[in-house]
Amino acid sequence: MSAIEKIYLYPLWLRIWHGFNALGIITLIVTGISMQSSIESAHVVGFNMIVNIHNVAGIIVTLSYFFYFIGNIVTPNGKYYIIKPQGFLKKPIKQAIYYAWGMFHGMTAPFPISEKRKFNPLQKYIYIIVMYMAVPVVIITGIALLFPEIIIDKVYTFSGVFVTAIFHSAMGFFISIFLVIHLYIASIGKSPLTNFKSIINGWHQVH
Amino acid sequence: MKFRLVVLFSILLYSTSLELNAQSYQNAAHHPCLKCHSNQSYSFHNSVTNKEMKRLMNPYYILDTVAMTAGVHKQFDCTDCHSSEYGTYPHQANLKLEPLSTCLDCHGGDASFAKYQFERIDEEFKKSVHYKAYGDNFTCTKCHSQHTYKATARTSDNVLEIVDYSNKMCLSCHNDMKKYKLVSGHDNPKLVQIHEWLPNQELHFQHVRCIECHTEVVDSLMVSHDILPKEKALRKCVECHSADSRLKASLYKYQNLQKRSEKGDLNTVLANESYIIGSHQSPILKLASIIIFLLTLIGIAIHSFFRIIKKK
Numbered sequence: 309m310s311a312i313e314k315i316y317l318y319p320l321w322l323r324i325w326h327g328f329n330a331l332g333i334i335t336l337i338v339t340g341i342s343m344q345s346s347i348e349s350a351h352v353v354g355f356n357m358i359v360n361i362h363n364v365a366g367i368i369v370t371l372s373y374f375f376y377f378i379g380n381i382v383t384p385n386g387k388y389y390i391i392k393p394q395g396f397l398k399k400p401i402k403q404a405i406y407y408a409w410g411m412f413h414g415m416t417a418p419f420p421i422s423e424k425r426k427f428n429p430l431q432k433y434i435y436i437i438v439m440y441m442a443v444p445v446v447i448i449t450g451i452a453l454l455f456p457e458i459i460i461d462k463v464y465t466f467s468g469v470f471v472t473a474i475f476h477s478a479m480g481f482f483i484s485i486f487l488v489i490h491l492y493i494a495s496i497g498k499s500p501l502t503n504f505k506s507i508i509n510g511w512h513q514v515h
Numbered sequence: 516m517k518f519r520l521v522v523l524f525s526i527l528l529y530s531t532s533l534e535l536n537a538q539s540y541q542n543a544a545h546h547p548c549l550k551c552h553s554n555q556s557y558s559f560h561n562s563v564t565n566k567e568m569k570r571l572m573n574p575y576y577i578l579d580t581v582a583m584t585a586g587v588h589k590q591f592d593c594t595d596c597h598s599s600e601y602g603t604y605p606h607q608a609n610l611k612l613e614p615l616s617t618c619l620d621c622h623g624g625d626a627s628f629a630k631y632q633f634e635r636i637d638e639e640f641k642k643s644v645h646y647k648a649y650g651d652n653f654t655c656t657k658c659h660s661q662h663t664y665k666a667t668a669r670t671s672d673n674v675l676e677i678v679d680y681s682n683k684m685c686l687s688c689h690n691d692m693k694k695y696k697l698v699s700g701h702d703n704p705k706l707v708q709i710h711e712w713l714p715n716q717e718l719h720f721q722h723v724r725c726i727e728c729h730t731e732v733v734d735s736l737m738v739s740h741d742i743l744p745k746e747k748a749l750r751k752c753v754e755c756h757s758a759d760s761r762l763k764a765s766l767y768k769y770q771n772l773q774k775r776s777e778k779g780d781l782n783t784v785l786a787n788e789s790y791i792i793g794s795h796q797s798p799i800l801k802l803a804s805i806i807i808f809l810l811t812l813i814g815i816a817i818h819s820f821f822r823i824i825k826k827k
Contacts, residue, residue, distance in 0.1 A: 343756070355753045407818075412825045456718050469718075474800070481804050485811055492815045496822075 313514040317426055318507055322385060325376045326507060332369035336362060337484045340477065366450045373443055388426040389436055399429035411496075421512060431493075438486050442479050449476035540583045547602060548593045553580045559604055582663035596661075618655040636740050639733065643742040649698045657698070658684045668737065668769055674722070677766070681724040712750070724766060727755070732765050739765075 318326070339362040343355070353361075380386035395402075402418050407430075410418075419428040427435060449472050452459050459468040497503040498513050506512045543549035551557035551572065558569045583589060594601065598613050622633040640646055645653045655661075667680040688694040688703075695703035710716050728749035730739040754761045 355751075355756065359752070412821050456715055478800070481807075485807060488808075488811055488815070492818075 314511045315421070315423055315514065316510055317421070317423070317512040318510040319383070319385070320510065321375075321379055321383070323507060323510055325372055325379065328372045329369060329376070332365050332372060333483065333487060335365040336369060336480070337487065339365065340480050344477070363454060366447075366454070370447050370450070373447060376439070389432065389440075391432065391436070395429070400433050403428045403430035407493075407496075421514065434486065438483060442482050442486070446476060446479045446483065449473075449479070540580045540589065543580045549578065549580055551604075552576055552578050578662055585665055586660075586663040587666060588661060588664070618659075618661075632736060635736060636738075639736065639740040643730075643740060644744050645698070645742055648700075653698065657688070674766065677769070678722060678724050681726065682720065685725045709745075723755070723762065727762065727765055732761060734764055737769070 339358050342353070342358050343362065380389065399419070406415055406418050409415075417428070419425060421428070452472050453469070453476060456469050459472055461468050463471050494503040494507075495501075497506075502513050540546065540549060543553040546553075554572060555577065556569055556571050558567060560566075561568045596616055598610055600607060600610055619633055619637060622628045622631065623637075624634070640655075645657070649657075665680070668677045671677050671680075686706075688698065689706060690703070692703055707716065710719075713719055726738060726742070729743055729745075731741045731743060733739045733741070749761075760767075
């Protein structure tokens with residue numbers, strides 16, 4: 309490869325959303341964990357304050373989610389999230405094998421990033437699960453917990469609020485695990501910091 | 516044949532009379548006291564004017580016979596506690612002055628009631644604002660109606676039912692101007708207003724008892740009877756909304772509730788009426804989340820290790 313090849317992959321609106329979302333989600337995770345073990349954290353920031361911060365951050369992330377959702381409809385960015393039936397399982401498995409074994413054995417990336425393919429198949433699946441399943445569940449259950457009087461009293465024999473809370477925190481936990489892996493995988497680039505720079509300046513460096 | 520019928524009839528009559536006491540409240544119309552005291556009005560023959568009279572019953576003397584048949588004292592008849600002289604009407608004026616038995620007269624010092632710890636409850640109660648405000652006039656029956664009381668907290672397996680029953684005891688005075696003023700000497704504060712600081716007030720009122728915040732929790736007592744002055748009431752969310760919730764020592768410690776949660780693990784997680792915060796209230800989910808988190812970190816560590824070795 310002659311010079312460093314660059315592709316403009318992350319438009320400004322997406323980077324702004326990504327920044328807001330990242331800060332919001334991190335705030336939500338920190339305050340969320342803090343509420344779960346409230347006695348310990350109460351010494352640092354009061355519980356009431358933590359609840360307020362969590363609520364405000366939740367509203368900001370919800371609004372920013374709608375911005376992202378609409379952005380993906382009105383701009384071409386949405387096409388990166390479309391799954392084709394061919395190789396439905398084969399492709400992501402191939403990518404997983406690359407991460408687990410191939411990249412250490414001189415294998416070239418099976419789905420290199422290009423203007424047509426922003427995400428590799430495994431990445432695409434996980435983003436779809438997180439952004440179109442987990443985040444909406446967290447948002448809906450979050451709104452319900454913000455207005456608990458709208459929650460139905462009983463789900464079968466279970467308390468509606470409790471079931472909602474369990475869903476909310478379980479999905480929140482899933483998103484936290486995603487965040488850890490997301491940050492780690494992002495470090496697999498030309499250099500460990502390349503991808504972090506890309507999401508700030510918008511240019512992806514092909515390697 | 517005739518003789519046999521008479522014997523059979525007598526046996527039947529006798530066996531129904533055995534249940535008479537317990538059943539008598541249900542037949543209020545035929546009960547000498549309840550035929551008047553379960554109705555809004557009563558009639559009697561005025562022997563002075565020789566007229567039939569119909570009058571309104573004092574609302575505080577109208578008894579709920581349905582609740583009485585479910586109450587803890589259902590096997591007693593009125594005159595077991597009240598003077599038998601109430602059998603005549605008009606009732607003699609000095610009957611109002613008769614000393615009635617207090618709860619401890621029957622329940623105190625009796626081994627069969629030991630588990631209810633009546634003496635300790637009395638001790639705790641003597642420290643409470645109720646006793647300070649009204650002294651010995653504040654009897655147990657101010658909250659625990661001797662006529663209809665049910666030990667709901669000990670028998671029900673539904674938290675909401677326990678909460679509702681308990682809170683209605685408080686509200687019977689705290690939401691009633693006349694009764695409240697009788698004891699305190701001043702108007703009752705508006706409950707919704709003074710609890711305005713509490714988020715989701717209505718839900719709190721449905722799911723936890725007033726006494727959760729308004730008493731000193733004593734671990735060895737089912738219900739602490741030391742009702743605190745309002746300045747000392749709990750106002751810190753974390754006292755309940757934490758892993759080490761105060762509710763575990765109060766509302767959720769009843770065996771009848773714990774038994775319900777022993778039905779199965781998934782049930783324990785989900786049938787819980789409590790809403791404290793998050794899945795960490797369930798030990799299984801807490802453990803699962805810690806394990807998943809650790810596995811993720813271990814996976815990343817192993818992967819990083821190979822990346823460093825292979826310089827990737």
